[in-house]
Amino acid sequence: MGTAENYEDVLKGKYPAKAHAKKVADWIVARGGDKAGTIYLEAQKQRLLEDNDAPVPFRQRRFFYYLSGCNLADSYLTYDIGDDKLALFIPPIEPDEVIWSGLPMTVEEAKEKYDVDEVKTTADVNSHLASTSTSAQSTIFAIPGQVSDDITFLSYKEKDFDLLKVAIETCRVTKSDYEVALLRKANEVSTGGHVDVMRAASKAKNETQLEAVFVKSHLEQNAKNPAYHPIVAAGENGATLHYTSNDALITNQNLLLLDAGAEWNNYCADITRTFPLKGEFTEESLGIYKIVLEMQKQTVAVLKESVLWDGVHELAHKVLIDGLLKLGILKGSADEIFQARTSVAFMPHGLGHYLGMDVHDTGGNANYKDTDPMFKYLRVRGKLPAKSVITVEPGCYFCRFIIEPFLENAEQAKFIDKVVLDRYWSVGGVRIEDNVLITESGHENLTPAPKEIDDMLNIIKSGPDC
Template structure:
């Protein structure tokens, strides 16, 4: 049995998460401003327009973090003085026996104190001392969610809508053992699905068949939800960073197929990308060259990882390796003797034409998880789309996903700009447009002195070819 399975036999650490949030609040607020009670509303049931069925349910992530509950129409309170976590669930009635209210509660996430919302009571208060305890719950509400029931607003008259949200964002960055186990489970199912898609490639005729194989494997393993809308792009489609059509014909002439897809397990996401050859003999010369460059980018970044690493430095190293690789195959022109061509390309940010996205992002309940402090207004194009800024703490889970792409929409403006075109050999570049793009993405947990790779999907040219053709479908 995998190590994560034994961990997942325990309980989701909802109360520990509440205590973690309170500790952060106490560090951030004056003691007089620390609340007595936290209150959060879960996702409500939304009916589809002109239909008698509910829309697909997705629990609010901050609510899930403090409760472990994947049921709709719930509320929670955490009474700080008594460390009492209470979940309020909707009543189950005969008329609702086929609706969301009849769903069973996951085993033992926390104590059920109040079952029916119409009969809510205030959480217990400690005996008064010199003054009445502060009863100012922190409440997160957005335009997507209706106000809380009147029973709760009368019990908790002061609602602070600005403090709890960023506090939970910060707390979610570092993961405990149970959360790591959930992420390992999501990655294990995702690895099986990527393996199944690999085996399907030799017989598949359309991107859609790979989508079907991937989803079938995930659902059969119990993961009925995907972490995000998957990308299954062959040839030039692999150059579109968030390609979604997933319906074009597969053929060896399109060189590669890029699959960026992953399962969700009990609210926690994997995020994995693999790029595979479409030809039975493997990658052609140009595709193999780009794959090796991206592989080198990822391995170099792995070597830097440890608690407290500055993510901008890891991202910049990925660009440096990309520049070296593109110089070696001639897409970037080499300079004369004594010419610091690599340095010039880095200073001008020309490599952004071929690696336009950030190296990675935090991962957890959301694919692009909270706490990254991205700065999309950054004037430096190398860092503008970097979703994690600053130091990465021990216990964080982050994706490492370098790539090299040949997207005309992105690259051609660089070819029209003299600052950049002087570095690019357009005659050599012409041979690479049909490669589309190569991305390799793994999920890693940062440790004190390094990292642990959570992703086990087949990777590397030899391993992928073995899976595709020695273990091929049928």
């Protein structure tokens, strides 16, 4: 496993496309797929903006990248399962395009850069497909909707459009050492952005300025893309779970909730920190922050291979209930409050989700039809495997739209002290989110961003010039 100390050395190697291809193939064969078949994938196409000759911002298809490590548009790959041979097809040199865009990657450069057995140009795709189907008796595995019209599978006896997508989604849950190193790097870059925002917070006039600070930070570190649209929410805006306007004036709000991460070579960080803009908590915001920090510490502490994520999510709610009882926002029996699901009014979302090439990564097996409100939005269900990476992001929110229906329900309202609650609306929301690697014996937190109270306050008070 690439440790925090040596992950940069790991990243000097090649993205392990061949190992990923074999992992996917083994999954397919283990479920009855043709062991002499061929996997076929296409990269994202380069497209132009509507009514404009400028390109749409490019985002590589994750399925293709997982088996190639290649970020080129308009490319293709095949993996011959029986011969364990991975072939990449990249666009040829087009003189007219060179005038505008310069020389593209050559076949020789691609062979050197990527962990593949063979590189050809896209002009060779169909002839290659015709030559790899052994005696016309094998199966082609592809993803529906991701096969170009000019591609033909006529030489294959069987065409399977069901197994490949599920295979890749499942295999992506557990990470190779190289993938973990990419996630470490994304977290390091993103932590720099969070620290820069903390330093700039006291002087900011609006949320947009702080979004700009984060974006500037990761761009300066050569991370060109955000992992997702940042959430930069001051005061009561933090009560909106996916607030993305990021344009409100900053006046007398106490807290800023910053949910932001950068991408490193297509792998995401997803970090949330909540802190006082001027370096001083109010009594109410400090009380809520301490609860959420305790929620995170207790839930992270129990993580290890095969832990039931549903139970970790329940633990977060139990810690939340205990904390809100101590503050007087909730009243009555902790067990009864838990059974009534009253705490869902204050943390309606799930505790976390898998992380990788997508910020909400594959394989979580969520059940959004669950009638239990505590689990309806839990993105991961079941036991966590070793080498998976999951976000741990407990929160406590004071959103009128969510809480007021509980106040109007007599069976729920009896557990909430409205007089005490009224003091907390201005807190908005508090969320603390880290990215955690699951191991056989426990876990490792990949997120170094400061979250302890004194550490954050010292950074905020140090100002932007330090």
